[in-house]
Amino acid sequence: MAKGLYTKRNSGRKMDEVRPMSAKVGIVPSADGSAMFETGKTRAIAVVRGPRTLHPQHLQNAQTGILRVSYGMMPFSVSDRIRPGPNRRSEEISKVSEWALSSVVDLSGFPNTVVDVFIQIPQADAGTRVAGLNAAAMALAHAGIPMKEMVSAIGVGKIDKTLVVDLDKYEDSDYHEGEGSTDIPVVVTSRTKNVALLQLDGKISIPEFKETMEMAKKACNEILKVQMEALKNIGGSNE
């Protein structure tokens, strides 16, 4: 790895080390499926409702049910209050999350219906969309929605010249030395190991990018274990 300014992580973690994770399935009793996923100080909850008949009717698809994802940060999730309701950032994240989850769910058995996934972030320390997707994947499984495979999500990136896994807020937003911070949210499918979500923000060479993809796949294997353990232990905790 290239020598740079960022030789030690602020958090004391190793470069490829994920934050301590915790997951719990079945946290919202009235929902068809629900889950919580926590990584360090970032916490996400996800709720699944459906399949249910989609209204208005003209949005229905007679061939298949559709998946609808809504992501949002709670107003008190960061130190500056976030105005309640959707904004440009949350609408984009909802859409890319919807694409990522749609790639693994199979709603062909539920024509004219919708499955709604609600992702909310009560406390944020970077990596909220990936934490939300980890929770959402568990909530979908909990709701018994047919899935071709599971998905796990992680943020990887580059701080100055150093490649890292699972950026926290200090690394994601507050680090501006040298080459600054590059943030790459990734979703990896559990069986085929394909990339279902990919975004990037920063400055990174093509060989470095390839390396971060390998780091993401490794981290997602660890996350998958935590998700599966929580799913076996519904209603319980997996700390």
Added chain:
Amino acid sequence: MSNFIIPNLQKEKIEAYLSEGKRLDGRTVEEYREIIVEDGVSENSASAVKVKFGKTEVYAGVHLAVATPYPDSPDEGTFMTSAELHPMASQQFDIGRPGINAIELSRVIDRGIRESGFIDFKKLCIKEGEKVWQVFVDIMAINDDGNLLDVAGLAALIALGRARMPVYNAKEDKIDGFSKDGIPLNKEVTAFSMTFHKIGGKIVADVGKDEEAISEFRLTIAIGDNKGEPRITAMQKGKAGTINDEDMETILKLAEDKWTEMFLKIKEYVFK
């Protein structure tokens, strides 16, 4: 963009052609349409340009205003990209508030430009903590024949490259026309974005409207120059398909080749 429905017959025909490495309009899978750049869309703004890839046409304009800086960057100008996918450009667009397609398009373009370091935000400071220049890029779709993302991205870049710097009159707190100078840019890091779609097992560049409608996924990559080496500054995967290792290799290789091939030409357009 994504909710355009085309007949199965057309889909099968496109895929059958692609399986032999051909496209309905005669291009190869890696080939772009002819790129046309024109000035003079509006003489009232800092710049306003027209960019066409074949029949896909986009206008982009730059406007500068004096604003208060963000508290966390008191000595830096600010930047905002907006896009309107107007119904004049396509049957699929509606009047009203920007929908998810317009939001995604403007945010992907915004990130590509912002993260490359192309705009010198420090030089857009008028008085630290009080007044900075706010740079707006506004994108209007005129005709959608596919790949609006890349056409709009290039239009935004060219509009910035050709924008005139306004003159700020501090005494009267107003803007007195334009100077002869451009806005402060780091020309050496110019980044532009390229979107690749997977259709019928092939990775395809600069898609037409029908190709775009039937693709499994798209991957947009913005690449800038780092002392002769390509450097990725933004990426976005779109649609519900997934990317396997082989596709990723193909796309990265193609992106690098295309960047090398097109970079100098793009720079010429931007800094005419």
